[in-house]
Amino acid sequence: xxxxxxxxxxxxxxxxxxxxxxxxxxxxxxxxxxxxxxxxxxxxxxxxxxxxxxxxxxxxxxxxxxxxxxxxxxxxxxxxxxxxxxxxxxxxxxxxxxxxxxxxxxxxxxxxxxxxxxxxxxxxxxxxxxxxxxxxxxxxxxxxxxxxxxxxxxxxxxxxxxxxxxxxxxxxxxxxxxxxxxxxxxxxxxxxxxxxxxxxxxxxxxxxxxxxxxxxxxxxxxxxxxxxxxxxxxxxxxxxxxxxxxxxxxxxxxxxxxxxxxxxxxxxxxxxxxxxxxxxxxxxxxxxxxxxxxxxxxxxxxxxxxxxxxxxxxxxxxxxxxxxxxxxxxxxxxxxxxxxxxxxxxxxxxxxxxxxxxxxxxxxxxxxxxxxxxxxxxxxxxxxxxxxxxxxxxxxxxxxxxxxxxxxxxxxxxxxxxxxxxxxxxxxxxxxxxxxxxxxxxxxxxxxxxxxxxxxxxxxxxxxxxxxxxxxxxxxxxxxxxxxxxxxxxxxxxxxxxxxxxxxxxxxxxxxxxxxxxxxxxxxxxxxxxxxxxxxxxxxxxxxxxxxxxxxxxxxxxxxxxxxxxxxxxxxxxxxxxxxxxxxxxxxxxxxxxxxxxxxxxxxxxxxxxxxxxxxxxxxxxxxxxxxxxxxxxxxxxxxxxxxxxxxxxxxxxxxxxxxxxxxxxxxxxxxxxxxxxxxxxxxxxxxxxxxxxxxxxxxxxxxxxxxxxxxxxxxxx
Numbered sequence: 001x002x003x004x005x006x007x008x009x010x011x012x013x014x015x016x017x018x019x020x021x022x023x024x025x026x027x028x029x030x031x032x033x034x035x036x037x038x039x040x041x042x043x044x045x046x047x048x049x050x051x052x053x054x055x056x057x058x059x060x061x062x063x064x065x066x067x068x069x070x071x072x073x074x075x076x077x078x079x080x081x082x083x084x085x086x087x088x089x090x091x092x093x094x095x096x097x098x099x100x101x102x103x104x105x106x107x108x109x110x111x112x113x114x115x116x117x118x119x120x121x122x123x124x125x126x127x128x129x130x131x132x133x134x135x136x137x138x139x140x141x142x143x144x145x146x147x148x149x150x151x152x153x154x155x156x157x158x159x160x161x162x163x164x165x166x167x168x169x170x171x172x173x174x175x176x177x178x179x180x181x182x183x184x185x186x187x188x189x190x191x192x193x194x195x196x197x198x199x200x201x202x203x204x205x206x207x208x209x210x211x212x213x214x215x216x217x218x219x220x221x222x223x224x225x226x227x228x229x230x231x232x233x234x235x236x237x238x239x240x241x242x243x244x245x246x247x248x249x250x251x252x253x254x255x256x257x258x259x260x261x262x263x264x265x266x267x268x269x270x271x272x273x274x275x276x277x278x279x280x281x282x283x284x285x286x287x288x289x290x291x292x293x294x295x296x297x298x299x300x301x302x303x304x305x306x307x308x309x310x311x312x313x314x315x316x317x318x319x320x321x322x323x324x325x326x327x328x329x330x331x332x333x334x335x336x337x338x339x340x341x342x343x344x345x346x347x348x349x350x351x352x353x354x355x356x357x358x359x360x361x362x363x364x365x366x367x368x369x370x371x372x373x374x375x376x377x378x379x380x381x382x383x384x385x386x387x388x389x390x391x392x393x394x395x396x397x398x399x400x401x402x403x404x405x406x407x408x409x410x411x412x413x414x415x416x417x418x419x420x421x422x423x424x425x426x427x428x429x430x431x432x433x434x435x436x437x438x439x440x441x442x443x444x445x446x447x448x449x450x451x452x453x454x455x456x457x458x459x460x461x462x463x464x465x466x467x468x469x470x471x472x473x474x475x476x477x478x479x480x481x482x483x484x485x486x487x488x489x490x491x492x493x494x495x496x497x498x499x500x501x502x503x504x505x506x507x508x509x510x511x512x513x514x515x516x517x518x519x520x521x522x523x524x525x526x527x528x529x530x531x532x533x534x535x536x537x538x539x540x541x542x543x544x545x546x547x548x549x550x551x552x553x554x555x556x557x558x559x560x561x562x563x564x565x566x567x568x569x570x571x572x573x574x575x576x577x578x579x580x581x582x583x584x585x586x587x588x589x590x591x592x593x594x595x596x597x598x599x600x601x602x603x604x605x606x607x608x609x610x611x612x613x614x615x616x617x618x619x620x621x622x623x624x625x626x627x628x629x630x631x632x633x634x635x636x637x638x639x640x641x642x643x644x645x646x647x648x649x650x651x652x653x654x655x656x657x658x659x660x661x662x663x664x665x666x667x668x669x670x671x672x673x674x675x676x677x678x679x680x681x682x683x684x685x686x687x688x689x690x691x692x693x694x695x696x697x698x699x700x701x702x703x704x705x706x707x708x709x710x711x712x713x714x715x716x717x718x
């Protein structure tokens with residue numbers, strides 16, 4: 001595999017080539033070589049693979065995707081703590097999807113999403129590293145004498161007079177069984193690596209241009225492809241040309257037309273030119289793809305006494321008798337994922353006597369475990385075994401849930417089969433926006449009753465497009481009520497309801513999923529009730545948190561923070577979340593720009609995510625969540641007119657610019673690593689942003705905004 005290879009003598013100078021040249025000029029070049037010798041491997045069988053090379057570098061191989069969130073470093077820190085490694089020794093690799101084929105232990109489901117990576121792997125990886133540490137001690141005893149308990153791991157990957165990677169010592173590791181009991185699993189001494197702000201493993205390559213993302217993959221003999229889909233979403237190909245000027249091949253992919261050419265730009269240009277030459281079969285019910293019709297349907301379900309497929313959660317007491325003080329409805333729109341790296345996939349097929357016998361893929365994907373099934377779904381490939389499918393996980397330029405999906409992977413496999421040679425498929429930006437798997441729209445009616453001591457009754461009804469319902473599963477969609485159930489507040493009389501809104505708009509998981517819209521409704525409504533009762537918004541929440549010490553400590557920390565008190569009381573708002581096994585409180589200060597549009601000027605987070613692996617990563621994820629939350633709350637939405645999406649590029653899907661960025665501060669409450677577990681951080685920073693802004697804006701202007709975005713129709717030029 002090679003990147004940035006010119007096909008002719010024309011000079012190609014892109015961003016990565018420039019960065020690599022600059023780095024060579026100003027940095028001491030370092031070459032790292034990795035051993036392929038498997039004898040030094042400390043396999044664990046619990047979801048991780050630890051490889052030690054001749055130079056005493058230690059590589060962690062796991063199935064979690066690095067897509068900018070820092071998971072490569074976070075998981076490696078857990079390993080480094082137990083193995084007493086210096087951070088400079090540590091490396092990271094993405095795992096093969098079918099590891100047993102390569103003689104490695106299995107990882108189970110390889111899926112990166114829901115802020116589950118650290119939560120899911122914290123204990124297994126500690127156990128894996130403890131087993132590896134015990135094997136090292138046992139190997140030392142076998143080589144030099146004594147018992148494993150008489151040997152101690154020393155900082156820097158050493159045992160007295162030998163290193164982990166020393167050849168003679170390494171060969172003995174193969175004699176130590178993988179199932180040897182490592183004893184108690186616990187971090188030794190104080191937190192030496194875990195909890196420290198170490199430099200992320202993935203950053204150096206991203207700075208010097210050597211990091212290989214999915215879009216960077218280049219293979220010998222590769223051709224390039226792009227696609228066009230029906231302008232009406234979910235439409236399928238009826239007829240299409242079989243050739244086009246400049247194209248190597250035109251392929252009917254069923255849901256799209258693929259064009260193969262000698263370079264990506266040509267493929268995109270030719271594909272776009274074919275739009276008027278393709279006839280499409282449109283969806284039969286365009287009302288299910290129309291925002292106006294969907295809004296009408298959602299309102300009818302809100303008004304119905306018992307709508308179809310109604311599901312009730314957490315019914316307690318007699319809530320209908322105690323909700324007379326506030327009755328309001330909040331609305332949120334469909335949203336696109338808008339990843340910086342558009343969808344892409346590189347696939348190579350090997351044919352024997354005209355039959356495909358091997359498929360290799362290079363993918364920026366969050367859903368590796370789904371790829372073999374996708375490959376086998378292609379006609380003629382159903383009999384391929386795990387050994388005949390190889391998936392290489394690449395760095396992702398953003399994912400946010402979109403790259404769990406398999407639509408772009410399926411298209412690339414079909415194109416590679418049609419061409420019989422390596423194909424890189426790259427969607428154009430307009431195709432990426434217009435054929436997303438969108439975050440569901442939602443309508444949330446909140447009825448509350450209460451007094452100065454707290455909420456006495458709540459009836460909450462969510463009407464939203466359901467991901468699981470659309471995929472043919474049970475209409476109950478727990479993601480649709482996430483952020484409205486299991487609240488830390490003491491509400492004696494309560495009922496949460498959900499009814500799926502039937503729609504044909506393709507749905508997908510989006511950063512923070514149900515919490516992204518339910519937290520907006522819940523935290524806005526609580527604030528509205530507190531304001532109507534003349535109560536301080538933090539104190540009012542604290543009165544309802546009698547049973548949750550972590551939540552109480554978090555909000556008290558926010559209230560006493562100088563970053564909070566420095567915000568103007570008449571232009572600040574707060575919101576709180578218990579989700580992803582973490583607690584987050586956010587305060588924002590807002591103002592108005594010269595066009596009377598909202599501008600967030602300050603933001604302060606307090607987060608308790610249990611065990612803190614890397615405080616810099618926690619802070620970075622809060623900052624990134626704030627960016628995501630601000631532009632989604634203020635500007636972003638996707639509407640559909642009889643199935644045609646309203647957005648086609650960043651020009652009409654406004655995101656945050658440097659001039660929009662507020663001053664951000666983050667306080668982290670740390671848990672005890674010997675007793676606590678880590679919570680999620682990748683998604684936890686998003687949900688509080690919209691309600692905090694709404695709550696601040698009401699104090700600033702006296703106006704309550706209950707439908708997002710605040711400023712629809714804004715473009716990147718505004």
